[in-house]
Structure formats: structure tokens, C-alpha cells
Amino acid sequence: MPSVIVSVICLAVLITCPKLVPALPGPFLGIIASTLVATFFFNGSVETIGSKFGEISTAFPEIRLPQITMDRINLLIGPALAIAILGSIESLLSCVVSDEMTGHKHDSNKELVGQGIANIVTPMFGGIAATGAIARTATNIKNGGKTPVAGIIHSLTVLLLVFTLAPLVSRIPLASMAPILMVVAWNMSEQKQFFSSIKNYKK
Numbered sequence: 518m519p520s521v522i523v524s525v526i527c528l529a530v531l532i533t534c535p536k537l538v539p540a541l542p543g544p545f546l547g548i549i550a551s552t553l554v555a556t557f558f559f560n561g562s563v564e565t566i567g568s569k570f571g572e573i574s575t576a577f578p579e580i581r582l583p584q585i586t587m588d589r590i591n592l593l594i595g596p597a598l599a600i601a602i603l604g605s606i607e608s609l610l611s612c613v614v615s616d617e618m619t620g621h622k623h624d625s626n627k628e629l630v631g632q633g634i635a636n637i638v639t640p641m642f643g644g645i646a647a648t649g650a651i652a653r654t655a656t657n658i659k660n661g662g663k664t665p666v667a668g669i670i671h672s673l674t675v676l677l678l679v680f681t682l683a684p685l686v687s688r689i690p691l692a693s694m695a696p697i698l699m700v701v702a703w704n705m706s707e708q709k710q711f712f713s714s715i716k717n718y719k720k
Contacts, residue, residue, distance in 0.1 A: 519559035520692040527551035528696035542660045544697050551693040567687030575683045578642040600646050608649035618658045652701050659704050
């Protein structure tokens with residue numbers, strides 16, 4: 518029940534924020550409000566990022582160059598190609614969704630080259646392969662971020678939070694993520710077009 522209450526509070530902020538304070542991002546306020554409620558009223562009863570995955574490290578990761586051998590190449594070439602193909606499809610799908618929401622046209626070559634460079638460098642710092650995510654992209658656009666600068670600010674914000682506010686970020690309830698993802702999914706669903714298609718089908 519505490520998790521349900523925290524989720525409902527976050528959802529209520531997400532719904533009312535655009536009407537009351539449209540200049541402020543609803544997801545950010547929803548996270549803050551629900552985290553405060555979970556901390557002061559349900560401390561220990563609601564699973565958080567920290568309790569589920571451990572405390573977030575604030576240390577800068579060390580650079581580690583991989584040991585490349587023929588045996589390792591033969592072992593990983595198949596999974597690597599599969600991940601690269603799936604990541605490319607996911608990123609390009611995210612670009613198509615972004616194009617429909619902003620009216621812009623993406624450059625597939627730049628997107629895949631940039632993603633490839635990032636996925637070559639990231640493992641040297643202990644990271645894993647990443648793709649363009651539809652949920653993050655749609656959330657960015659709905660909150661006013663419609664240019665590449667939004668992605669840069671997003672990255673710098675995450676970096677700043679990790680190095681300065683990691684203990685506080687660890688207190689964010691997992692239940693707060695659910696309503697944000699639900700709202701993102703609803704905004705991506707194009708419900709007007711869905712109901713219009715049903716009406717046209719009936720006719």
C-alpha cells in the first residue's frame with residue numbers, strides 16, 4: 518500500500534503540474550514530491566533505487582582498455598552483432614517517434630555513427646551498450662526539449678546528480694518511476710489517431 522500511495526502522489530503531480538505551473542517539468546516535481554512522502558512517511562516501507570540496486574558511486578570510473586584476443590573475438594562477435602543490430606533498430610525507431618512529435622527529420626547515418634562511437638568508448642569506463650530510448654526521447658520532447666541541446670543538458674544533469682547528489686538520488690522510490698512511464702506511454706500512444714481509426718473502421 519505505501520508504494521501505491523507514492524505512485525498515486527507522483528501521478529497526481531504529473532497530471533496537475535502542466536495546468537498549475539506549466540513552466541516547470543512535471544516529472545521532476547513528481548519525483549521530488551513522491552520521494553519526500555516516501556522518506557518522511559514510509560521510510561523503509563517503499564523500495565528505492567538504493568535499496569534495490571545499492572548506493573550510487575560518486576567516484577569517477579577508471580579507464581580500462583580491453584584485452585583483445587582471437588579467442589575473445591570469436592566468443593563475442595555473435596552477441597556483439599546481435600546487440601548492435603537491436604540497438605540500431607531501437608535508436609532509429611526512437612528517431613522516427615521523435616520526428617513525428619517535433620516535425621523534424623533525423624539523419625540516420627549521424628545517429629548510428631554517434632551511437633557506435635559512444636558504445637566503443639563507454640565499456641572502457643565500465644559501462645554497457647546503450648541506445649536511443651523512446652521513453653526518454655518522448656519525455657524530453659513533452660517537456661520542451663526538441664533540439665540536440667536537450668540531450669547534452671540531460672547528460673550533464675545526470676553527471677552532476679551522480680557526483681553531487683548521489684545519496685539523495687538513491688532515495689528515489691521505484692514506485693515513482695511507474696506513473697512517469699505510464700504518462701510517457703500515454704503521450705506516445707496517439708490516442709486521437711487510435712479512436713479516429715476505430716471510427717473509420719466502423720464506417
